[in-house]
Amino acid sequence: MLEKAYGDVVLSKTRAYEWYKAFKDGREVVEDLPRSGRPSKSSNEENIDKIKTMVLENRHLSLREIARGVNMSHESVRGILVDILGMRRINGDDKWMYENEKETTQHSSEFCSEHEPKPKKPRRSRSEK
Template structure:
């Protein structure tokens, strides 16, 4: 099942194919989704992308650090280090795993 955000993108893509203007697209989206509607800026940006020929409704990949450090692999690595030394500090875990201290805290919580 699509999230509400993805569903709106599909509908916006359809509105572009129907030749609706940006204002009409935003008004229709606001009418349908109410408080859950994407912001006006987001609606206009997605309409622009679809009008320029974009086909996918997925977000573009972003550069830089991953958005979360709480992965199964990182949790396992953190647990392994704790198993080896029960007195290891958060700083020690961060250095041992290459995860920032807040990420380590999330993994052990």
């Protein structure tokens, strides 16, 4: 009956019984619980502190430059910056760049935490002839 209503997205009978038992035994959340196993090598406090220090000293570093600096993969660094430190890449000049300017969007972008205001870049106007 559930398969008719929900199609392929319905839980199997076995999985439904497992969830029923888990909630009956006192589980209150549906999110994954912490698991045992080998901890991540890259997301330790030492690496998090190194990355945070590098970014706060120079917010214009690229992910690759940071990854080379801490000898980690690009994705591990991105995970620490975004998921753990809550930072994101900001491009402050998307609309105000002239073709002849040497600074590219990549060079002028910065890492900022969620609670920091967006960086301001002065708007340049063309001089009148």
